[in-house]
Amino acid sequence: MTDSYPERAMNKTLTTAALSLALLAGGTANAAAQTPTDTTSTTPTVTATSEATTVAAAAQVIHTVAKTHKVTMKVGNAKRKKTKTRAATVADLLALRGVTLGASDTVKPALTRKITKGLKITVKRVSVTSVTLTEVVPAPMVKQENATMRRGLSNVLQAGVPGSALRTYTQVSVNGKVTRKILTAETVLVAPVAGLLEVGTKGKPLNLARLKLWNKIARCESGGNWHINTGNGYYGGLQFALGTWRAYGGRDFASRPHKATKAEQITVANRVYKKQGTRPWGCA
Structure with a gap:
């Protein structure tokens, strides 16, 4: 992005002022050299020193004005943009870019922060x-x-x-x-x-987590019959072995799995799941 018109105008004005200052210093020095303050002696050394100091200051102004920094700006929801600027502070840059701030808006870094290479400036619109x-x-x-x-x-x-x-x-x-x-x-x-x-x-609390999983396993294990007892040593919809049923507190609900409700069988299944996952079920 090239310099904006306000920046060019500011640069031109300050540069002109600096050059005028240097010329004025030179003219003052020449006048002092031609108009001695004493008939017997002059003070060219003091005049030369003053001239050199003033010219140096003017040169510094010119150097400062001419220095360009690359920074990035993000204002509100707009995308962050790269820009080049000769502004001295964050406040100066925002003014040059025509960014006005609301009463609650925030700016980072602070408005008084000097512009340096790579500076990231963020304006948040707060209402x-x-x-x-x-x-x-x-x-x-x-x-x-x-x-x-x-x-x-x-x-x-x-x-x-x-x-x-x-x-x-x-x-x-x-x-x-x-x-x-x-x-x-x-x-x-x-x-x-x-x-x-x-x-x-009444009794122990029920745990009906993973209901879809247990319904799927029951369809495979027992055809979805939660009260089946075929006499093969496995009982209920999830085909619990009697030892497993007892080991995981099944007797909180019933002596045998097929005598418990579906919710009670699922509760015991979740106790088993906590320890062993679905490994005990071949249909899982």
Whole structure:
């Protein structure tokens, strides 16, 4: 990217000022040499030193103005771009590129940071707004224990009815994406009605994980008959050996696998799975 018009104008102005400063220094020195301050002596050494210092300063200004740095800039959602600049600071570069900052926008590195080769400049567009929404309020569920129902099972006795509320949020967005949402006010429009959930407390809890896997194995092992007993020493839908059933706590539910429910057999199968995976089943 070539220098922008503002940068060229700035460069030209500063260069002209520096050259004028150098010429002025030379003219002052010549005048001092032609107009002695004392009839018996002059001070050419002091004048020459002053002239040299001023010219050196002017040369430094010219050198600084002429120095170009390659940097990259990313503003908001736009892609990061490479650019060349003679700007002195990050703030100067943004001004030259016409980038204006909002009250909440962030800039890295700081605006006062001097421009150096390879500097990465990132401007994030941050907005803070207030939004009001009508939202669903989920219905709570009241639990009711049932000592005759197996632990781990539940049954909805009465479905809850959701409500609604008017909610106001302070919303913070960075480059157009919401990053924070803070609830500042809420008015309930329709109160939710609680539901009633029956939960079992009898015996050991059930574990119905990997249900699809156990259904697949049962179809292969027993044709999907969870209460089969052929007398071959293997029982139930997953064809447990009696020793395995007992070793993994099957008697929490029934004396033999085929007398247990499908859920109870799967619970014992998951205990076996935790130790051995699916290795005990040839159909796995």
